[in-house]
Amino acid sequence: MPARVMIVEDDLHIAIxxxxxxxxxxxxxxxxxxxxGVEGRIADCAPDLLLLDWNLxxxxxxxxxxxxxxxxxxxxxxIIMLTARTDRADREFAYHLxxxxxxxxxxxxxxxxxxxxxxxxxxxxxxPLPRV
Numbered sequence: 333m334p335a336r337v338m339i340v341e342d343d344l345h346i347a348i349x350x351x352x353x354x355x356x357x358x359x360x361x362x363x364x365x366x367x368x369g370v371e372g373r374i375a376d377c378a379p380d381l382l383l384l385d386w387n388l389x390x391x392x393x394x395x396x397x398x399x400x401x402x403x404x405x406x407x408x409x410x411i412i413m414l415t416a417r418t419d420r421a422d423r424e425f426a427y428h429l430x431x432x433x434x435x436x437x438x439x440x441x442x443x444x445x446x447x448x449x450x451x452x453x454x455x456x457x458x459x460p461l462p463r464v
Contacts, residue, residue: 367391386415401430410451
């Protein structure tokens with residue numbers, strides 16, 4: 333069973349880039365553009381990883397991170413915060429609220445994939461077939 337990643341990102345270009353690369357790596361991907369409704373989708377589809385933009389329309393990503401950590405079934409869901417915020421205080425705040433990783437934009441795709449693979453349980457990871 334492939335690992336499921338939920339990408340909550342309002343910048344369509346970034347979302348498409350992430351979705352393409354996660355799917356190429358063997359993940360199932362769901363993309364949402366707004367923060368409102370995310371908690372319900374998480375409960376419905378139980379992703380194995382959440383990529384969460386800090387600044388979202390509706391409910392902010394940082395607020396979602398806080399809420400998710402309070403939901404008993406999802407309190408251990410790995411969260412990677414994606415943000416343009418480079419301030420150390422913001423990074424510390426995100427970790428304090430429960431983010432597992434904090435990645436600033438612009439980012440290297442290899443960095444995102446490395447962090448994602450480190451957070452998703454080994455049994456769920458998919459190794460893509462070599463391209464010929």
